[in-house]
Amino acid sequence: MAPISIQTVLISESVDPRCKAILEENGIRVTEKPNMKRDELMAEIKDYDGLVVRSATKVNADVISAAHNLKIIGRAGTGVDNVDVDAATKKGIIVMNTPSGNTISAAELTCALLMSLSRNVPQAAMSMKQGNWDRKKFMGAELYGKVLGIVGLGRIGKEVASRMQSFGMRTIGYDPITTPEVTAGWGVEQMSLEQLWPQCDYITVHTPLMPSTVGLLCDETFAKCKKGVKVVNCARGGIIDEAALLRALESRQCGGAGLDVFVEEPPKNRSLVEHPNVISCPHLGASTKEAQARCGEDIALQIVDMVKGKSLVGAVTLFCLSSIRQEAYHDIAIPQLKYKAKIYMHAV
């Protein structure tokens, strides 16, 4: 692949300092401007060759059309739902992410939420801080022997499965791409969602946010679940329909929810966050030193590779696809390809 000239990069969020350092070591001028308002971003972006974001910067069609020189949008993290990949692709802008950098951290937070839900740890800790000693109110239930349904058996789903199996949970799941033969090797029995819903004591979702995953858990699907099912969303707000979740919590059809992500972040509607059976975090799945170091470093190295015309790992646009060798892996969902693949772009 021909080298692409990237002389300036704007980093619009808090990204590990290694990212800036690596880019600068390679002769790229870097500007860090976190927390810009939309208007400021649109004014700032116009002359940059590259943009590095996390999940908070909404790189929509307006931002893309205001960017006259942009050649790459680097997502230091996994989900690219905050980037209008189609609009970028139409303009020949490469969108790339760092899909494995925060897998372990997101899986570990998911497990922490599952454990907290089973033993009411956050509520008990808060009660202690308020001066109480209430042993009855926080009676829990063991995870041992319970059924965990994992919807989305990609990187994070797989890591969650192995960790929760060590607690003695039976892990069942559903994924339209990862085959039952593969997941059987990780101890996850695959089945249809219709079969899965009524069996689960806990459900955790690990799909990307796409039209087909919006509202995977909704009024209709909650009604098919065991009464008192507990749910975790460490993937994206909206995969569990928020209004339906609130209704299910109020009717006790849902016995508790662990939420790291929300449709609107931070959520202006506080009903879920304030519900006594909800434990929540401000989108902390990737917020570990290790994950941030990996994602910051990976995205910088991928940009440098592009400048040098080397192979591109993690590029998710169709840019130049016809002229390069591509290999599909069961790695990342690419909405516009309608199937899951990771494209390795190689020099030709």
Ligand SMILES: NC(=O)c1ccc[n+]([C@@H]2O[C@H](COP(=O)([O-])OP(=O)(O)OC[C@H]3O[C@@H](n4cnc5c(N)ncnc54)[C@H](O)[C@@H]3O)[C@@H](O)[C@H]2O)c1
């Ligand atoms: N909370 C956080 O900070 C945090 C951190 C990392 C990732 N995430 C989110 O988690 C998501 C999953 O990450 P990953 O690394 O495991 O991605 P991945 O691409 O490895 O796995 C996603 C899996 O979902 C499957 N899938 C797609 N549509 C589905 C459907 N309708 N039903 C069931 N499965 C479906 C895919 O086939 C794939 O196997 C990311 O897209 C991102 O939005 C959140």
Ligand SMILES: O=C(O)[C@H](O)COP(=O)(O)O
């Ligand atoms: O998709 C992701 O990588 C996670 O949601 C993390 O997002 P963040 O980089 O904004 O923490």
